[in-house]
Amino acid sequence: MRIRILYHDRCFDGAASAALLGRFLQEYYYPQSELLPRGVLHQPGFRWSVDDLDGDENAIVDFRYAADRRLDWWFDHHLTAFLSPEDEAHFRREGSPQKVWDTSRASCTGLIADYLRDRFSYHAEGLEELIEWAEIIDGAKYASPEAAVELQSAAARLRLVVEHAEREELRTEVVRRLRFRSMEEVLAAPELKAVADRCVDERRGEMGFVVRRLERRDTVGYLDVRGLEGARPNRFLPYCVFPDLEYLVTISAGDAWVRISLGTNPWRRAERFVNLAEVAGRYGGGGHAAVAGISLPPRNEALVEQVRDEILRMLTSDRNVAV
């Protein structure tokens, strides 16, 4: 018996969702089963492949719906949960009680935890802390920008490992271990501790770079981290530097894409609300109202500049003139 769980890769909430649902399926239904977590990422032109749902039981958490009869469980809270209107129609037509989409939820982990409690009276003893942190991290519910950028707590270190561990086996191993261990215990494994320590050092180095590079246009922060290799700087650091920013636009680059990330300052209510998922959607991206992203093909500087300038115009205060 093999349980395949596809989850949002390099995301704390994705990993926590997979650990929680995986533990439930094994404890409640299939004690003799093997759990096979596999991370998936939002890439331009993403499609599910026919080989993805290859378990005896298949689940997708914190990621896009698959209109496939082999899908047994699905939980998501992203606005952009469906690859097409047909997929959404498929989901609604089926009306399965094992497939839940709720965009009002801060985290997919919290959504799953409440669902399991209400429907199965199931409680994952010992995972309370993990669930709470998924809510804080994915919902950007940190008490302050400083709390969001600290690198000492178990949650902060685990987040670094989930987001930055290069080897896929390490990332899926984190999911397996999180089923029955505290974050602290998971991080005690030497190979994971090594990743966490390396990431903390890298983050400290990135902080100076971000502070120097950060620009602002009115209440919109703009940060281009291309050239800082492999950088995925903490998206809340700019709000430590300029606490009055309303929005943040960040450009980063990988081998196969240029990413434009959009964020809202969680500690400051914007004067005019802009739905960032909708803005990203215009360029083929997606996400949540408060955090969204767009992936563009590499080596097309003109396109990147055009998209960036259009978005900056939309978000700055003279946006009435533009758009």
Ligand SMILES: [Mn+2]
């Ligand atoms: Mn999530």
